[in-house]
Amino acid sequence: MQFRDDTDQTFQLRVGVGERYLEGEILAERPTSTSYRVFARGERFLRAGTEHFRRNQIWRTAIDRRTGSPVGEELIRENVALVKYIPTDVDIVEVDLSQHPPTT
Template identity: 70%
Template sequence: MQHNKVTNLRLACAQVDGLVIRPGETFSFNKVVGNATRRKGYVKGMRLSNGQAKPGIGGGICQLANLLHWMVLHSPLTVTQRSTHSFDPFPDNGRVLPWGVGCSIVYNYVDLQFRNDTDQTFQLRVDVGDRYLEGEILADVPVASSYRVFAKEERFLRVGADYFRRNEIWRTVIDRRTGTAVRDELIRENVALVKYLPVDVPVLDVLL
């Protein structure tokens, strides 16, 4: 499944790489990448669906949506549509990004969309490197701010026999000229059913 995921990501990246987003334009993952079908060369990769990880045609391209969302959170672009998975499938072993910044993509009704509300033009660059999925956002002129994205209020809850995970995703906007933090922005509050047994973490029992 991992090998097939690379194949799928290469196909999806080819549709996104080099795309220009001008002032007032909106990027739609489903519109740009389209339906991941066998006819287009997509193969079975691991997909997260209905609370389970299972093989499916085009599986793995959500990882590209995850990367794009992470990049956009570090830019002046405005996220206008984004859905997350309703469950947390795996423990945090090796996690490099905060839990809760990923995306769910289901053609053609669950999408990632972001809009350029600035007077600048941006370009998306994405590729599958030797070991990692790689990407960057280029701008035609220097941007005024940089961004730091982080999670807080991480907690696990036990409700009956089920476990849930909650956190908040925040963003600090920083003046690039002075390096001063301008403001903190709450991006999203996450909650999801946990599909593994949390170990070595505090769990709060919730009584109904």
């Protein structure tokens, strides 16, 4: 996937599935003054009927490349995704969709 930022620079996002986690890198056409760390917080697993979902928040920390110090942190998105496996060794919250119907 390619995208541009507000400085009109093109970036390329490469993503793959590692042994345990989703892994990726962001490539830029020229050096940037900031690097980023993207990570999840607040992960929960939900079950609605026979389906399982993973809910979490995706955060980004901006890091000054010159000093290595964090210069900002922001919530990128809240995520709820259907998982096609039965989660093990984690707490699973039962959700009654008749009480909380999905919104679009």
